[in-house]
Amino acid sequence: xxxxxxxxxxxxxxxxxxxxxxxxxxxxxxxxxxxxxxxxxxxxxxxxxxxxxxxxxxxxxxxxxxxxxxxxxxxxxxxxxxxxxxxxxxxxxxxxxxxxxxxxxxxxxxxxxxxxxxxxxxxxxxxxxxxxxxxxxxxxxxxxxxxxxxxxxxxxxxxxxxxxxxxxxxxxxxxxxxxxxxxxxxxxxxxxxxxxxxxxxxxxxxxxxxxxxxxxxxxxxxxxxxxxxxxxxxxxx
Ligand code: SAH
Numbered sequence: 106x107x108x109x110x111x112x113x114x115x116x117x118x119x120x121x122x123x124x125x126x127x128x129x130x131x132x133x134x135x136x137x138x139x140x141x142x143x144x145x146x147x148x149x150x151x152x153x154x155x156x157x158x159x160x161x162x163x164x165x166x167x168x169x170x171x172x173x174x175x176x177x178x179x180x181x182x183x184x185x186x187x188x189x190x191x192x193x194x195x196x197x198x199x200x201x202x203x204x205x206x207x208x209x210x211x212x213x214x215x216x217x218x219x220x221x222x223x224x225x226x227x228x229x230x231x232x233x234x235x236x237x238x239x240x241x242x243x244x245x246x247x248x249x250x251x252x253x254x255x256x257x258x259x260x261x262x263x264x265x266x267x268x269x270x271x272x273x274x275x276x277x278x279x280x281x282x283x284x285x286x287x288x289x290x291x292x293x294x295x296x297x298x299x300x301x302x303x304x305x306x307x308x309x310x311x312x313x314x315x316x317x318x319x320x321x322x323x324x325x326x327x328x329x330x331x332x333x334x335x336x337x338x339x340x341x342x
Contacts, residue, residue, distance in 0.1 A: 108139075111151035115167060118153055124171045128179070132201040133171055138164075140222050141192035160212045160317070162310055164192040165254060169288075169307055173276045176290050176304060177250045179203045186245070186268070188238030188312070189254035193219030196231050199252070206231045207245050209238035212317045237315050241268040253277040256286050256309035269293040278309040 106114075116130055124130060139150035142164055146156045155163045165173075174195075179185070183203040187196055190210035196219070199206045210216040213235045223231050234242070238253070239262040246268035253265070256278040269275055273293045280286030288304040 108151065115151045115153060119168060119171050122168055122172075124168075124175055126175045128202050129171050129175050129198075132174070132198045133167060135201065136194065136197045136226075138167070138194060140226065141194040141197070141219075158192045158215065160215055162191050162212065162215060164194050165309075169305075170195055170198060172305060173252055173254075173288060174198055174202065176276045176288070177252060177274055179250060183249040184245070185250040185252065186242055186248040186265075187252050187254065188265070190216055190219045190233050191254065193222050193231075193233075195252070195254055196233070197223060197226060197228055200228045200231050203250070204230065207242050207248070208233045209236045209242060211235065211237060211313060211315065213319055235316055238262075238265075239312060239314060240264050243268065247273065249273050251275040251277070253312065254309070255312040256280060256283075256307075257312045261289075261291060262312075266291070266293075266299065271295060276304075278307050283308045 112134060116134055119130060119133065139147045142150060142156050142158065149156060153167050155166045158164050179202040181204055185199050185203045185206050187199060187206060187208040190196055190208040196206050196208045208231060210233065216233055216235050220233055241264040247270035248268055249270055250273060251265055251269060258281060259279065261275065261277055265275060271293050275291045276288060278286050278288050286307050286309060288307055290302045290304055292300045294300050
């Protein structure tokens with residue numbers, strides 16, 4: 106099957122699973138996902154599956170990327186904060202649909218690779234930094250939209266709530282363990298009030314504090330092991 110045929114099959118699946126936003130579908134069609142994954146997985150680039158990207162992390166399943174992006178209700182005036190740059194794929198999708206993306210990653214080597222890819226694709230409206238995304242990006246706040254691509258515990262990080270503009274939306278996976286995680290959409294309805302809606306069940310890698318120490322990649326990291334045994338982050342539960 107050609108890459109184009111695989112891509113069409115993926116788009117059809119996303120439509121069948123409720124992705125109706127034509128902007129989101131067009132972004133998925135236009136951003137080459139293979140650029141963001143290790144070579145040995147290139148044949149799976151347009152499968153609807155999460156894949157390992159190193160450091161025990163994963164690039165999300167396309168359906169999860171598409172759903173979270175659709176729930177953000179983006180337009181070209183929005184300033185968006187992403188927590189968890191990872192491969193850079195989600196940031197590249199966001200960049201097609203909003204004015205500017207700010208993205209924070211705690212693993213410096215992942216961030217460096219993501220930045221190379223984003224430059225290769227000549228995407229100019231993404232700014233990345235290494236940091237603890239739970240603290241947000243105070244110099245750039247407030248944000249119209251926030252997307253967190255790693256799972257928080259029971260509560261959204263307070264700094265992220267504080268850095269949303271009034272009327273702003275945050276899409277974030279939360280849940281104590283992988284078996285009970287859901288995507289939530291939080292809307293800031295006024296200075297003091299937020300509305301929370303529970304959306305789809307998911308399995309994400311955890312949101313962790315601080316910048317990671319840059320030790321070398323383990324020979325077999327956790328996510329690769331998860332992946333091989335079939336229990337894997339980012340699949341709908
Ligand atoms: N959006 C990514 C998915 C990355 S997986 C993509 O499209 O590929 C989640 C990422 O969140 C991992 O790279 C992990 O290192 C990062 N992460 C976890 N906790 C974080 C934190 N507190 N601050 C910044 N990044 C974090």
